[in-house]
Amino acid sequence: MDEGLVCWKCGATLREVPQPLSRISLCLSCRAELHVCRQCCFYDTHKAESCTEQRADPPKDKQRANFCEYFQPRANAWQAEDNSAADKAKDELQKLFQ
Ligand SMILES: [Zn+2]
Numbered sequence: 001m002d003e004g005l006v007c008w009k010c011g012a013t014l015r016e017v018p019q020p021l022s023r024i025s026l027c028l029s030c031r032a033e034l035h036v037c038r039q040c041c042f043y044d045t046h047k048a049e050s051c052t053e054q055r056a057d058p059p060k061d062k063q064r065a066n067f068c069e070y071f072q073p074r075a076n077a078w079q080a081e082d083n084s085a086a087d088k089a090k091d092e093l094q095k096l097f098q
Contacts, residue, residue: 004075005017005019005073005074005075005077006075006076006077006078007027007029007030007032007034007039007077007078008032008034008036008038008039008074008077008078009027009030009032009038009063009078010027010029010030010032010078011078012027012028012029012030014027014028014034014073016028017034020073021034021035021039021071021073022035023035023065023066023067024065025065032063033063033064033065034065034073035065035066035068035071036062036063036064036065036066037050037051037058037059037062037063037066037068038062038063038077039071039073039074039077040068040070040071040072040073040074040077041072041073041074042056042070042071042072043062043074043077050062053070055070056068056069056070
């Protein structure tokens, strides 16, 4: 089963990165730390502390490697958020020029 994990920061494939991801895992493309909230399936900005895992004690910095024992890599970590944010920014820009 190949879910095709991608880097939360640049979208590069993580196929070459040894699994499971560990605290010292880095994206081979942008060197982003990968054991981070942004890469995790429990990451949700709509929730308190941006974490849907109730038992976890969410780290403050969502972009730095953490020790969270509930970490689960999320397959679409990159697309889910960054694309919609970019689209929104584009919409805002277009409004400005209308
Ligand atoms: Zn990357």
